[in-house]
Amino acid sequence: MKRRSLPVAVALTATAALLLTACGSGDEKSGDNDKIAGAGQGAETPKESASASAAPAGDKPDGVDLSLPSDMDLVFDWDKPKDKNEAAAMDDAANYLRAIYRGVDKRTTKDAAVTAYSTGDGLHYAQVQINEWIKGGWTAEGTRRHYDATTRSAPNGKSVEVAFCADTSKFYGKEVKTGKVLKTKPSLKDFGYYKIVMVKFPTGDGLWQASKVFVETKAAKCRRGRDTI
Numbered sequence: 001m002k003r004r005s006l007p008v009a010v011a012l013t014a015t016a017a018l019l020l021t022a023c024g025s026g027d028e029k030s031g032d033n034d035k036i037a038g039a040g041q042g043a044e045t046p047k048e049s050a051s052a053s054a055a056p057a058g059d060k061p062d063g064v065d066l067s068l069p070s071d072m073d074l075v076f077d078w079d080k081p082k083d084k085n086e087a088a089a090m091d092d093a094a095n096y097l098r099a100i101y102r103g104v105d106k107r108t109t110k111d112a113a114v115t116a117y118s119t120g121d122g123l124h125y126a127q128v129q130i131n132e133w134i135k136g137g138w139t140a141e142g143t144r145r146h147y148d149a150t151t152r153s154a155p156n157g158k159s160v161e162v163a164f165c166a167d168t169s170k171f172y173g174k175e176v177k178t179g180k181v182l183k184t185k186p187s188l189k190d191f192g193y194y195k196i197v198m199v200k201f202p203t204g205d206g207l208w209q210a211s212k213v214f215v216e217t218k219a220a221k222c223r224r225g226r227d228t229i
Contacts, residue, residue, distance in 0.1 A: 062095070161198075
């Protein structure tokens, strides 16, 4: 995963919360227009240094730790596009999700990975996601799969929309205090369709940050062809 070194992480900013459920599904629905939502939004200027960690080099593509516990597995079953920018944006969309669940595991929104891979609305989406897990007293366990990914570039070349399906039917909440795994019966609620608008960090070497996140819950199109239900 090693691609470049990130000298600094983005500073946290206070923003309004998005409406999200505790276990990872959003209530925001993505639009179907031809323009990339938030395509004109730039990345925020970094202000805080990213601290080093003891994670293996393979877990630190931008100098920040993205390692997850062994019982938390995020699988990205997709092919990279040929376009260099779109491929980098797709990689960092995956890193953004890893950063969120690393925050869930570490019980903090202030992890360097969260601030490295998100800005603006993408940052407060991550913060709300993590905080809801923390307030519920949960961490996560199992396998969360991401597939059927597509990318679309804005004309200015500074933003890329990464869209994909997610299957959380084998990804569960777990009570931090008791270790009890909160398994549920598989249903359409396990499938979501995501559109993440990635913006190019102005001074970074190929770094892209999530600036907006749209989630369609109970996405039947993502359930079709899956053998989990």
